[in-house]
Amino acid sequence: MINEELENKIKIFRDSYDIDPSVKDLIKKAKFPYVCEEIYKEAISSILAGKNLLLVGDKSTGKNVLVENLAYLFNRPLWTSSFHINIDAYDLIGGDTLKNGKIIFRPGPIYKAAKYGGFGVLDEINMAKNEAIAVLHEILDYRRMLEIPGYENLKLHPATRFIATMNYDYEGTRDLNEALLSRFVIIQMPIIKKDDLKLLIKSQYKNMKDEYIDNFTSFFFDLRLKAENGELLTVSPDLRSLFDSFDLIKEGLNLKNALKLTVVNKSFDEFEKKLIEDLIMTRFKDRTYYKDVFNE
Structure with a gap:
């Protein structure tokens, strides 16, 4: 399914980035294989080129199956952010929380993906509201920096990739603006044959x-x-x-x-x-x- 040239490039990618032992358990083999060879190769090439992906298609076109296969193929931990009306910057990045009487930083899924070189899934991105959209603009920018208010400016790990998914015409969805779309390579997911x-x-x-x-x-x-x-x-x-x-x-x-x-x-x-x-x-x-x- 994958030619020798791509296999060699994937191996170089895997060998170039170590895995933090604390997140190694998050690297899991996908339950189902992804069967569309052309789309699989397009997604692999995009990851190798350092791009973030937007997977667009109807239900049952295998968007999340493709994501799981890509994360395992590239040997990266996987974190998912599922968007809905109440998701805000705190849910995505993290923020202050109380533990054992002390205020500490509780990292969110986007922070973890950025820090540990993971693949971050932005599920149903077209349901994201304005505050969440502002975070997405930042993490998907070419400067690859994430500002954590009151803490640090985190430079994204070089292996970090964000993969967004979206369906058309679901209740609560809206069109993505041009600035956000420009930050993705877009793959139209075909219906399975x-x-x-x-x-x-x-x-x-x-x-x-x-x-x-x-x-x-x-x-x-x-x-x-x-x-x-x-x-x-x-x-x-x-x-x-x-x-x-x-x-x-x-x-x-x-x-x-x-x-x-x-x-x-x-x-x-x-x-x-x-x-x-x-x-x-x-x-x-x-x-x-x-x-x-x-x-x-």
């Missing part, structure tokens, strides 16, 4: 029968088509939900009950529930259990 989804399922559930790999893949794209046509408004196709259902089946739950818990019940609209249940009935037989779905 059917063949890639089959490979992903096979890589994680090696003993699943080919028939069910095909059926689960088709079911996922059935849901996506309904969502694209506006028939599903309150629930959207979600790969995590699909994989959760596999785990429940492995523990002995009936296939349809597993999909009810992980997919159907995520909608609170009765019409949508019935629509999803009809799709399940079309693709899967009643009373289907582990021995039917997986090879022993």
Whole structure:
């Protein structure tokens, strides 16, 4: 998937930056591989070039999976900041807190990523409000400095990268301004292809029968088509939900009950529930259990 030239450059990057022992446990292998080769190479090249990334795409396009794979590939600890209306500079950078009767500095995720050469995830960045945006402008600037009021001006570790994610049209989101966009290399995340989804399922559930790999893949794209046509408004196709259902089946739950818990019940609209249940009935037989779905 990665050519020899990129492998050599990644090795040089990894060998160039030590890991502080206190954060070594934050370097973890991703649960799922990222399967789109072209996007993977684009992201790797951007990291090597010292750029910060903005990953733009719909739900289930693998934005966070890509981030986890990149952090592990480059051997960097990972910190995540999830944006919402109440996130401010204190949540991101950190600030004063009381411990054992003394006032100390409590570092936030952006401070830690900056200090230890980590990858900082800026999740749903288009939900960030003005005070948080001001922090982002600072950390993403070419000067790579972070001001901690009352403490220090911290120079970002040379291995530090920030990777932002965003979905369009979520409630509470807004357009990013030009100044902030200019600080990123922007990758448009594609929708996973059917063949890639089959490979992903096979890589994680090696003993699943080919028939069910095909059926689960088709079911996922059935849901996506309904969502694209506006028939599903309150629930959207979600790969995590699909994989959760596999785990429940492995523990002995009936296939349809597993999909009810992980997919159907995520909608609170009765019409949508019935629509999803009809799709399940079309693709899967009643009373289907582990021995039917997986090879022993």
